[in-house]
Amino acid sequence: MYSGIPEHSDRSMKGRISVVTGGTSGIGKETAIGLSRLGSHVIIVGRSREKCQDTVEEIESITDNVNISFETADLSSMESVRRLAETISSKNPRIHVLVNNAGGVFSSRMLTADGYESTMALGYLSPFLLTHLLLPSLMAADRARIVNIGSSVHKSGLRDFNFSYPGKYAPMKAYATSKLMMTMFSYALSRHLAGTGVSVSLVQPGFVATNLGKNSGSGLLSASFGIMRPFQISAEEAAKTPVYLASTPDPAKINGRCYSRMKPVETSSSSYDTKLQDELWNRTSETLGLRDITYAK
Numbered sequence: 070m071y072s073g074i075p076e077h078s079d080r081s082m083k084g085r086i087s088v089v090t091g092g093t094s095g096i097g098k099e100t101a102i103g104l105s106r107l108g109s110h111v112i113i114v115g116r117s118r119e120k121c122q123d124t125v126e127e128i129e130s131i132t133d134n135v136n137i138s139f140e141t142a143d144l145s146s147m148e149s150v151r152r153l154a155e156t157i158s159s160k161n162p163r164i165h166v167l168v169n170n171a172g173g174v175f176s177s178r179m180l181t182a183d184g185y186e187s188t189m190a191l192g193y194l195s196p197f198l199l200t201h202l203l204l205p206s207l208m209a210a211d212r213a214r215i216v217n218i219g220s221s222v223h224k225s226g227l228r229d230f231n232f233s234y235p236g237k238y239a240p241m242k243a244y245a246t247s248k249l250m251m252t253m254f255s256y257a258l259s260r261h262l263a264g265t266g267v268s269v270s271l272v273q274p275g276f277v278a279t280n281l282g283k284n285s286g287s288g289l290l291s292a293s294f295g296i297m298r299p300f301q302i303s304a305e306e307a308a309k310t311p312v313y314l315a316s317t318p319d320p321a322k323i324n325g326r327c328y329s330r331m332k333p334v335e336t337s338s339s340s341y342d343t344k345l346q347d348e349l350w351n352r353t354s355e356t357l358g359l360r361d362i363t364y365a366k
């Protein structure tokens with residue numbers, strides 16, 4: 070039976086602090102369980118205090134690790150992301166693992182308070198901002214890891230990178246575009262962080278039985294995810310890859326690469342285009358007001 074600890078992970082995470090966004094459900098929750106089993110202090114992030122509290126109690130009872138805590142944030146709000154980063158970094162001068170996992174699909178185009186389309190805000194702008202704000206704590210830790218959750222659907226993402234997604238709205242196209250951005254961000258970040266000791270990797274989880282789609286606000290979208298259940302892998306199975314990337318003793322091997330089902334995989338050819346990555350990077354940094362960031366350790 071799966072013990073929550075991948076075979077490849079021969080390394081205890083005792084004394085290491087892991088932040089998992091979207092840790093209350095699906096892949097994020099199972100990743101938190103896996104990291105907790107390895108002995109990490111895990112901080113899960115979700116929107117509801119009650120749901121987070123229940124999840125922490127569940128993880129503690131399953132794993133016998135009492136070092137599980139939570140922070141609440143609405144990650145589609147950049148103000149909330151800033152408050153979260155401030156809270157986490159003030160309590161934790163060192164963070165060893167950041168798993169940018171929270172994400173969603175929305176049935177209609179909804180703009181956030183910042184004026185961004187919700188899928189872009191939650192699935193791309195929020196991890197970009199959170200990662201940058203937590204970088205001092207990540208760089209202060211020994212061999213920290215950033216693990217981003219992408220998707221193979223990034224291949225059909227749009228390349229014009231408009232964060233408000235104007236024009237005709239297609240939920241899966243918006244989702245694919247946010248995942249293309251996440252993919253390109255992961256590769257660009259790995260380049261920027263070269264020499265700092267912080268590694269970056271990306272996960273394509275596969276088709277996983279979770280609540281994704283159920284909370285989309287569309288009965289049709291929810292039903293179509295439901296119909297696919299027999300072809301989906303479990304969240305527990307999907308979480309093996311992020312847990313492996315967060316805990317492997319050989320971070321150089323996984324740095325700047327995408328993994329699926331524990332193996333490195335290629336992503337779309339445009340995602341490797343460094344000029345396009347830089348264009349996206351500059352546009353995002355400008356949008357989020359991130360200037361004068363130093364990456365050297």
Ligand SMILES: NC(=O)c1ccc[n+]([C@@H]2O[C@H](COP(=O)([O-])OP(=O)(O)OC[C@H]3O[C@@H](n4cnc5c(N)ncnc54)[C@H](OP(=O)(O)O)[C@@H]3O)[C@@H](O)[C@H]2O)c1
Pocket residue numbers: 090091092093094095096097114115116117120142143144145170171172173191218219220221273274275276277278279280281282284304
């Ligand atoms: N399922 C798949 O087949 C699949 C395939 C490829 C990639 N992925 C990716 O895997 C990641 C995890 O998704 P999942 O499938 O495990 O879905 P899920 O079961 O719906 O979990 C989503 C998580 O994100 C959190 N979340 C949603 N909106 C949030 C917000 N505004 N602020 C803070 N947290 C928020 C939720 O927490 P609360 O509701 O408690 O706030 C929940 O913990 C996503 O990035 C998704 O795109 C999934």
